Amino acid sequence: MRKLLLWLVMVVLMVALILGGTAAFLYSRTGEDALPQEPVTFGELALEPNGWDWVVPVLGDSVNKTYQSPTNLTVQQLGTFTDTIPQLVLPEWVTGADVTITAPDGTSWSGGVEDCNTYTYTQNGDYEIVVTAYHQENEPPADPQGWYAYRAGYTMQLNPTVTLSSERAAQGSIVAIMLSGILDGEPSLETDLGTVWFRKTTSGYMGYIPVTYNAESGDHVMTLTCGSLTQEITLSVSKTEYGNVDVPAEEDVGGAEEFRNAIWPLYTTGESEKLWSGAFQRPSAGEVTMSYGVVQMVDGQRSGQATGLTYGAASGETITAPQNGKVVFAGTLTLTGGTVVIDHGCGVKSYLYGLQTVTATQGQTVSTGDAVGTAGEEHDLIYELRIGNKSVDPDKAIMGSSGLQYRESE
Numbered sequence: 001m002r003k004l005l006l007w008l009v010m011v012v013l014m015v016a017l018i019l020g021g022t023a024a025f026l027y028s029r030t031g032e033d034a035l036p037q038e039p040v041t042f043g044e045l046a047l048e049p050n051g052w053d054w055v056v057p058v059l060g061d062s063v064n065k066t067y068q069s070p071t072n073l074t075v076q077q078l079g080t081f082t083d084t085i086p087q088l089v090l091p092e093w094v095t096g097a098d099v100t101i102t103a104p105d106g107t108s109w110s111g112g113v114e115d116c117n118t119y120t121y122t123q124n125g126d127y128e129i130v131v132t133a134y135h136q137e138n139e140p141p142a143d144p145q146g147w148y149a150y151r152a153g154y155t156m157q158l159n160p161t162v163t164l165s166s167e168r169a170a171q172g173s174i175v176a177i178m179l180s181g182i183l184d185g186e187p188s189l190e191t192d193l194g195t196v197w198f199r200k201t202t203s204g205y206m207g208y209i210p211v212t213y214n215a216e217s218g219d220h221v222m223t224l225t226c227g228s229l230t231q232e233i234t235l236s237v238s239k240t241e242y243g244n245v246d247v248p249a250e251e252d253v254g255g256a257e258e259f260r261n262a263i264w265p266l267y268t269t270g271e272s273e274k275l276w277s278g279a280f281q282r283p284s285a286g287e288v289t290m291s292y293g294v295v296q297m298v299d300g301q302r303s304g305q306a307t308g309l310t311y312g313a314a315s316g317e318t319i320t321a322p323q324n325g326k327v328v329f330a331g332t333l334t335l336t337g338g339t340v341v342i343d344h345g346c347g348v349k350s351y352l353y354g355l356q357t358v359t360a361t362q363g364q365t366v367s368t369g370d371a372v373g374t375a376g377e378e379h380d381l382i383y384e385l386r387i388g389n390k391s392v393d394p395d396k397a398i399m400g401s402s403g404l405q406y407r408e409s410e
Contacts, residue, residue: 043086054146172393185227255334279400308384313375354379
């Protein structure tokens with residue numbers, strides 16, 4: 001019995017020695033190369049850590065090795081940015097980050113990486129960015145846990161620039177206007193072409209200018225104001241030959257005041273953020289029976305001009321949302337029958353008239369291709385695309401050749 005106990009003790013000691021030796025070996029072999037190696041970049045330049053605190057598992061959760069270096073006041077100099085606003089990019093190992101940016105006037109901003117990349121630079125000069133990047137998820141279990149700290153200085157020297165998606169535009173089109181650089185205010189555009197909403201981008205602002213079917217051809221001088229910046233921009237509008245079409249006289253069914261009260265207030269309200277993505281989609285598979293801008297003639301006399309596309313939709317056909325957005329009106333009006341209005345943001349809205357039934361509800365969020373109602377025989381299906389109260393040709397947005405698709409990733 002004593003021999004058995006002695007043998008068991010020796011086995012335990014041998015196992016302990018083996019485990020201890022293994023742990024010691026693994027401990028000695030675990031170096032700083034076990035720490036995350038992919039760099040954090042800012043303005044496409046790799047940031048150099050100036051402090052860290054990491055715990056590296058050596059043997060499960062039983063044995064760990066610690067690597068520490070106190071943060072210091074060393075500032076990595078990144079140089080001057082003159083063309084683009086620098087973006088902070090975190091590698092996959094980062095599970096969280098704290099960011100502080102200090103402006104030339106000493107004011108500081110703190111937040112996360114997503115907010116950092118929409119930070120508004122209001123002045124040129126010397127900036128400092130401080131980043132702490134963490135890895136705190138224990139997946140897989142052998143992952144190091146801890147953080148790197150970074151401190152870098154850089155100079156912003158960006159002059160405001162204004163870019164149009166096109167300096168010439170045909171009637172019925174949309175022109176994007178892009179403002180980038182160091183900006184000390186929010187932009188506004190004075191123009192006779194219509195109201196322009198601006199949205200925030202990574203480099204400044206983007207707005208959309210409607211050039212409706214009856215916009216005066218020739219040069220339009222617009223005045224852009226943004227804080228201390230005032231700049232005149234010229235957009236040349238060319239005439240579009242729309243042609244004529246004979247239509248029967250319409251019976252006066254009334255409902256004009258009801259329509260104005262329901263629809264006109266939508267021209268001046270809406271989402272400030274861009275909700276659409278890519279090209280728009282036809283709301284109906286039916287043939288276009290009347291194109292945008294066509295002059296309508298009754299008994300040889302001009303009676304109006306098409307402000308949208310008319311579709312020969314089959315009775316009972318499902319009518320779909322042309323793009324992502326929020327339904328801001330859904331109901332039936334005497335003048336237009338079943339009516340659905342979808343807000344795509346930045347003043348851009350789709351107006352669908354002539355539905356037999358309306359299945360969308362006000363306040364509903366819809367995606368491109370979602371059902372909003374069905375077509376009938378009582379009314380023609382009409383699709384209008386407007387910026388504010390100005391109609392534009394939906395076909396250009398459907399073809400993906402509209403200013404709405406200009407540099408969408410900004």
